[in-house]
Amino acid sequence: MANTPQSKKRARQSEARYAVNKARRSRIRTFLRKVEEAIASGDQAAASEALRAAQPEMSRGVTKGVLHKNTVARKMSRLSSRVKAIGVAA
Known part of the structure; x- marks a missing residue:
């Protein structure tokens, strides 16, 4: 457990940064999922x-x-090559 004022502040900052990073990572995963779903549907556009x-x-x-x-x-790179492959296959 944090004891000094500095370590308490760093713990607070760490929690805040963790929340921001977690939200950003989740947002990126959502965008990637949308790409995966579009690839699975076979719609290149x-x-x-x-x-x-x-x-x-x-x-x-x-x-x-x-x-x-x-x-x-x-x-x-991998996603773009898979998107391009949809056009070739269709």
Whole structure:
């Protein structure tokens, strides 16, 4: 348990930061789920639109330190290739 005023303040800051990061991560997951659902439906237009909406959120997660840069780059790359594959298959 925090004893000094500094450690008490850091604990408060940590809780606040945790809540913000959790909300941001949840928001990113929601955008990713929408892309996944659009890919599963087979609608390339909807999938590309969902991906276009998700990309800035994912990039913002990197900027804010919620996600690692390479993780987001990998996810964007894989999702975009899957969206493109819908057009080829159809």
